[in-house]
Structure formats: C-alpha cells, structure tokens
Amino acid sequence: MQKVRVLIVDDHHQARERMRAILDEDSLFEIVAEAPNGLNAIQKTEQILPDLILMAVDKCRADDLDATRAIKLKFPFVKIVWITAADDITHFFEALKNGAQGYLVKHYSAETWLEYLRAIVLDDEPMPREFAARILNSFFYAGDSRDDDTPLTPREKELLCLVADGLANRDIAEKLIISEHTVKNHLKNILQKLHLDNRVQLARYAFERGYCYA
Incomplete structure (x- = not known):
C-alpha cells in the first residue's frame, strides 16, 4: 500500500x-x-x-x-x-x-x-465509534426532522447509517448481503451526490438529518 x-x-x-x-x-x-x-x-x-x-x-x-x-x-x-x-x-x-x-x-x-x-x-476504514457517538450527541433531532429532499435512495440511506455506526465495508457487505465491491460503489455514489469527502463527513450528514440514532 x-x-x-x-x-x-x-x-x-x-x-x-x-x-x-x-x-x-x-x-x-x-x-x-x-x-x-x-x-x-x-x-x-x-x-x-x-x-x-x-x-x-x-x-x-x-x-x-x-x-x-x-x-x-x-x-x-x-x-x-x-x-x-x-x-x-x-x-x-x-x-x-x-x-x-x-x-x-x-x-x-x-x-x-x-x-x-x-x-x-x-475509503474502507470505519470511523472510530467514539467519534460517531460524539457527533450524534451534538444533535437533538426528532424523527420528523429528516430531509425528504435528500438525493439518496432508500438503499443508500441504509448504507449511510451503517457507515455512521462505524462499520467497515466488509461488515456492511455481510449485513446487507452484497459484495464489498458493491458497497464501495454505493459509497462513491453517495459521496458524489452529497458533495462530501469521506466517511467522517458522511457520519455527520447522517446524524444531522436524523437518519441514525444510537
């Protein structure tokens, strides 16, 4: 590497x-x-x-x-x-x-x-859970605060939450019963759609819009 x-x-x-x-x-x-x-x-x-x-x-x-x-x-x-x-x-x-x-x-x-x-x-390294928790605890969004105008598909939102929960690509693939290659493609599409750079920013996006909860 x-x-x-x-x-x-x-x-x-x-x-x-x-x-x-x-x-x-x-x-x-x-x-x-x-x-x-x-x-x-x-x-x-x-x-x-x-x-x-x-x-x-x-x-x-x-x-x-x-x-x-x-x-x-x-x-x-x-x-x-x-x-x-x-x-x-x-x-x-x-x-x-x-x-x-x-x-x-x-x-x-x-x-x-x-x-x-x-x-x-x-791209395939999970964010430490303590950071995910710290970001989550800084928000106080109710379930109805979700942004319905998000460009993400339901599948992409599901994958987004798993990233925010600190799962690596391999774990996400096993959980969703898809290949790691498919996970990487999903992540690439999500980052492009949201104009974000990395998994840390994805976690913030997920928690900020109320998609994921501890």
Missing part, C-alpha cells in the same frame, strides 16, 4: 515530536515535513504536496484558518485534520466549514489518532 505523506504543523517543537511519535507507530504514514505556523505550512505544501496535513489550530489565530482555506483552495486533494487542545464538538464543524476533513484532540490516545486518521485517508 502506498504511504500517506504527512505534513505536521504546530508552533511547539514538543507537540510536533509527539505527533511524529504517534504516526511512526503505523507504517501507512510517512512524515515528510514539519512547519511552525500556517504561513509556513502553505509554503511547505506548495513544495512537497503532502497527502495529509495535521494542523494545530487556535481559532484566535486568524492565520491558522486562513492557511486551511488557502491550501484547500489551491490543493483540494490535500486532506487537512485540525489538531486542537480542547475536546469541543464545535471544532469539528468549524474545521469542516473552513475546508478541513475533521479534527483531533491532542490528549486522545495514539490508538484513537491512528484509527481516526485511517478513516480520513482510506
């Missing part, structure tokens, strides 16, 4: 070292560069074109938000995950609003980091 080339962005050397130590535990990830701030991150991205950027973000620093938007505008294929100090679900939606694919909290375990990042960069 081709390695995921990672750029780490944080103004603290020790924080960058911790992120490096976590990613070194998984051979999928290869750290190709580090940057101390958003402006330098833009320059590094232009030079090396990483697959994934881990960007420490403080919403009080405008350059962090500007860097995220600038990178996604010029290099939409580069995935960005915000790294924050506070466990606040609003960071998740703020990240998506600014073009990032998600967020991680610094004090999360290395296992959670790696599971989440795999879910971001690989």
Whole structure:
C-alpha cells in the first residue's frame, strides 16, 4: 500500500515530536515535513504536496484558518485534520466549514489518532465509534426532522447509517448481503451526490438529518 505523506504543523517543537511519535507507530504514514505556523505550512505544501496535513489550530489565530482555506483552495486533494487542545464538538464543524476533513484532540490516545486518521485517508476504514457517538450527541433531532429532499435512495440511506455506526465495508457487505465491491460503489455514489469527502463527513450528514440514532 502506498504511504500517506504527512505534513505536521504546530508552533511547539514538543507537540510536533509527539505527533511524529504517534504516526511512526503505523507504517501507512510517512512524515515528510514539519512547519511552525500556517504561513509556513502553505509554503511547505506548495513544495512537497503532502497527502495529509495535521494542523494545530487556535481559532484566535486568524492565520491558522486562513492557511486551511488557502491550501484547500489551491490543493483540494490535500486532506487537512485540525489538531486542537480542547475536546469541543464545535471544532469539528468549524474545521469542516473552513475546508478541513475533521479534527483531533491532542490528549486522545495514539490508538484513537491512528484509527481516526485511517478513516480520513482510506475509503474502507470505519470511523472510530467514539467519534460517531460524539457527533450524534451534538444533535437533538426528532424523527420528523429528516430531509425528504435528500438525493439518496432508500438503499443508500441504509448504507449511510451503517457507515455512521462505524462499520467497515466488509461488515456492511455481510449485513446487507452484497459484495464489498458493491458497497464501495454505493459509497462513491453517495459521496458524489452529497458533495462530501469521506466517511467522517458522511457520519455527520447522517446524524444531522436524523437518519441514525444510537
């Protein structure tokens, strides 16, 4: 499997070292560069074109938000995950609003980091259940709040809920009695219809519209 080339962005050397130590535990990830701030991150991205950027973000620093938007505008294929100090679900939606694919909290375990990042960069990796639960708990929708204008078919909605529940493609295929290839095709169609990038955003979409419940 081709390695995921990672750029780490944080103004603290020790924080960058911790992120490096976590990613070194998984051979999928290869750290190709580090940057101390958003402006330098833009320059590094232009030079090396990483697959994934881990960007420490403080919403009080405008350059962090500007860097995220600038990178996604010029290099939409580069995935960005915000790294924050506070466990606040609003960071998740703020990240998506600014073009990032998600967020991680610094004090999360290395296992959670790696599971989440795999879910971001690989199509067939499930999103960690704790993230699905955290997103779900941030909404309070009743059953009649569902969006009847959704472009998804009933089958696609069913598959969407299984993704949001943290199931991998293989498990979804077994549950729906279809092939993994069919699951991947469904997911591709769903992402295209909803103009979303990954399974994390699919989970948010599902919970936000009341399709899935814990």
